[in-house]
Amino acid sequence: MKYLMLVCTDPEPDTSTEPLPDIEEWAADVVGRGKHLLGDRLRPAEDATTVRVRSGELLLTDGPFTEAKDWIAGFDVLECADLDEAVEIAARHPMARSGRLELRPFWPLGLEG
């Protein structure tokens, strides 16, 4: 099962003083186990471009389509057996402590036949 993991900032990060897990170790582990399909960091929301077409007219807006205190800082696409496995991977990501992670299951359209 595929999950999109949205890596988000959080106004209330973990306050414990334990050292954060290392992102490179995390990546090496999930890639090594074949659980990681794709992923990267994203430029902040202020660098976003929002695209709409209305009555044939292209409308571009600088910035995100919703204003929020927290934003998406990165993403990963995971291939996991089930939610529990995806949760374990997410829980070991450093941003689970300094931000929060949102796991969105894929809902395949099946366009590729």
Next chain:
Amino acid sequence: MAAALGAERLRIVAGLIRVTGDWDLAEDCVQDAVERALVRWPRDGAPDNPAAWLTTTAHRRALDVLRRRRTEAATLARVAAMSASAASAGPGGTDPYGAAYRDDVLRLLFTCCHPALPPAGRVALTLRTVAGLSTREIARAFLVTEATMGQRLLRTRQRIAHAGIALRVPEPHRLAERTAGVLAVVYLVFNEGYSGTAGDGPRDELAGQAVWLAGELARLLPADDEVHGLRALLLLQHARRAARTDAAGDLVPMQEQDRSRWDRSLIAAGLAALRTARAGGRAPGPYRLQAEIAARHATAPTAGATDWAAVVALYDELSVLQPSPVVRLNRAVAVGFRDGPAAGLTALAEVGDLPGYHLLPAVRADLLRRAGRTAAALAAYDEARALVRTATERRFLDRRVRELGGDPTWREPAATVGVRPGGA
């Protein structure tokens, strides 16, 4: 017979869900088998091996339904294989507490109580699938319509499928926290029955289901002392059920209960479960501490003989593990009995905010009443009566008001009293 069917029903449901992945089908087929048994056994006599009869009947039904639906051959073959192995096991071979039962039921419980499901859905699904209550019974227990409860169950099952929640036992390093999640669901079911947070007072059937679930858990997860702690707590509280309401259905506070009406066999079972919890030798968890408190009450021959010093000490320990206003409120009650109402009122001042919770003003009212401060007590009773949610509890508060010479016809509390600081 219904009780004897409990474990058997659960074993068949869990097996069918594992093999077909279809929760509805599993529940319907077992329900169908049980209904047939209820018609046939009283008429023709029970079969030699009732468990095998139920299993075979439910499996046959499942195969019929799956064939009609033109289910893929692989699923049909798995159900047929499961059915054949259950039949060849013969009498005693389908031990309801054997390893296969244990694995199937644990998988089901951990899935029903998965933390990624909404809490109300966890409770509903556990009662439907594990306890075997009908949608109508669960709807009645939670005072919602059958359609609403049906929707809740449907959405919960859909969420399991869509989110990718697998039917499995958690990894060893998550077992303790996930077990705590299952215990929380069972405790919620019990409390809904015990305090009847909505409607007209306690609902013993629901509390009884929770006691049964706690017993199953104690058999399935015997190494976890909190499981035994919760079971002890529920048994000790359930033991008081006959004495908690009077002939008119009104609540009787523990201090005034007729202790001869407490169920001695449940108390003995509760104390035994508590000894099992202690035997692990680990530091007590919150359920065990609450069971220890319940045990102090259960073993006091009279209300006056209660060891309130021990109860206060246990609440002190509990408030370290669970620093919540509700625990501090209960502690203040115990202090009020150990050191008198004035000390209780002092302890009450440290409880903190409990917006909308009627027991905070109700406890203050009771302490003021016992301190002889009638006018202040009546004002606090009014405040409690404005927040109370069940008719039985309101009648109890009305009775207290009458005893103090007040007027129990309900009225809005004075504006200053109604303000709830920090209320949401």
